[in-house]
Amino acid sequence: MGLLQLFSKKTFPHGIHPPEYKDETSRKKTIRLAFAPEIVLPLSQHIGAPAIPIVHKGQFVERGELIAEPAENALSVPIHASVSGTVKDIELMPSAKGPKVKSIIITTSPSSPQIPLTGGPQDYLSMDSTQIISAVKETGLVGLGGAGFPSYAKMMVPKERNIHTVVINGCECEPFLTTDHRVMLEKVDAMMTGINIAIKAVNADKAIIGIENNKREVMDVIRDRLPDDNLISVEAVETKYPQGAEKMLVKSLLGVEIPSRGLPSEIGLAIFNVATMAEMGSLLPNRQGLIERIITVTGDELERPGNYIVPIGTPLKYILDFAGFTGAEAELILGGPMMGLPVSSLETPVTKGTGAVLVLDKRATKRDDIQPCIKCSMCLQACPINLNPSELGQLAAKRRYDVMEKDYHLNDCFECGCCSYVCPSNIPLVQYFRIAKALNRERHIQNG
């Protein structure tokens, strides 16, 4: 088996092998962080319409209480208070996405025991698909892998489509990040429950958990807990970036491709991340809302890197102080070093989709001058989508954004960063592509 596995390694073409930098945090048990004195809960932490607040200034809220309802007739999820305290205000606050967004600010009550509210137990086994989906919606759960797509919406499959397999994404391909790693070790039972709920929700025949082959001990733990009904299996895939991208994972596991700019359901798949499953498995049976998550806090400039359970809405400053941020010249990133977002304000809160706070030494991330493309084709050999970043980059320099979209599949680029990573000319290709996409969107809006 060992040899056979070596030759039949499950993987996808192209991609890169960046250094992992995971040892710093992957072996440490997750620690619960204290409550920050003030919590900021943006109304839009998910893809879709912002939630609508149902509390007012000065109102006392309990931890776990519903404070914003999903927008009606739209893709939207509710938001729950992550601390007991008083609503200080509802106003515009800095967010990871860049522009300020409307947020509910809660002053934490120092005297409250902070016991989370629940809606009481419910048995998912006796519920049908529709009931499960609305129960998932009530938890406010979104994809915890980063995109923040509402989980309930992923389960709403158009009637003409049939889901045969649920793919569980246990690939944490971004360097530095280890939350999924810890979740799989520490919350394996909740995760199994979550997976069973998901299978039921989409009426699938089975689930496959894909895990990168650098996490053998995690696979052993999971194999130990697999239910006897053989509904769920575990498969090792090659440790490679961006293995954790849905498109790459299904290619590695099943050898199939998600059609260009289409959904996994088109080929009978539903894909969830392991942390999302673990949360679903612990929230849904208790009718509880999503109020906290695990994030990796790591990087060169920290005294206490690790994985922390933090209430959603905790400002970064509070977390960084706790982790022993030395305040040197540093670059702050929400997420991993390949696809993470730059942080402009330390007041930015952790949201449902925040998987990591990374503090990198600026000297390490310094970039050399941009040089002309020497057409080395390294980017083509790195792009997991098999685009031609070289040509796209040259077109961007000539501002031929329309050609990029029409003839060179710009919109299939998911900004994984492999091309920029390998480019010897230091061309910020991904940045060019982001700009091009944004300008194209604007143009399309103007042209109706």
Added chain:
Amino acid sequence: MAKPSPKIDIRTSPYIRKAPTVAEIMRNVVYALMPIAVYGVYQFGLSALLLMITTTLSCALTEQLFCTLSGKKSTVSDFSAVISGLMLSMSLPPGFPLWMAAVAGFTAIAMGKTLFGGIGFNVFNPALVGRAFVQAAFPVSITTWTPAFAEGRFSELIPSTLAIPFMKPLPTEAWSMTVAPDGYTGATPLSLMKYQNIFTDSEQLLLGMTNGAVGESSAILILLCGGYLVYRKMLDWRIPAAVITGTVLTASVFYLIDPTDYPSPLFMVLAGGLMFASIFMASDMVASPVTPLGIFIFGLLVGFLTVIIRLFGGLTESIMYAILFGNAATPLIESYTQPKIYGTRKKGGK
């Protein structure tokens, strides 16, 4: 907790990147060329050394000159001009008059590179542009070959080396006769093939015991040097592999038709500058395709043209022209060989 508020700098992902940079790649190409240069000097003596120095200086100075003229930051330190210079000298006859070599170096950079906008924008391999220019301008000197391992090659120069500019260089035939070790003449394996139908042993070609340019020496040495770059992931092995495949395929066809009249595929691959040119010149990244299928087609085309011109054209060595032709065809090849992307939908589906 009164800490200085940290200085935050905004940039977008990815925040990490992999070495090497362009300059590192170029520097390593220079390293890889060094053993070939040393062996060339051992083969052809002082003249070869002076030739290399001349073209390298001429290329570097020209690059500097144009940078200064256009007020741009000097790009000499990216080593690409140095590489052009070295490669150029390795494709010229060792006794090539130095002043002509300087002209070749100047044209390589001025016409082959700067004219197009510098590194990254050149359509052709600059060294080959320089060589093509002097091939047209000095047809006699560029086909005047002198023997390898000549006696006294480390103490005296090949008579043509120091030709005075714009004067006819001294003839070298008489000199060649006196200095050549037993049995060697100035003829290169390819001219022996073309004009006398003599096919040199592949063993001699592998070891570089033959006449020709510095870059036409030992196939084994050249392979090793190229291998180093492939190992460092600084050379795209697919290009030389495709060129050699193209050469072998085309040569095989003729060899199968008539093995006495046409040389074996092995000879075709080992003789002349094919090894050197396919590994170091055809693989000039800037002027070759980036698409996987394009790279393959480009290589096959270059190999095919090389054999055809060698057998039926007026020139003895032709790979340089084959590559220039391939360079010219690159944009066309690329436009027809864009990669098929992940998740491409079948026709009809939307």
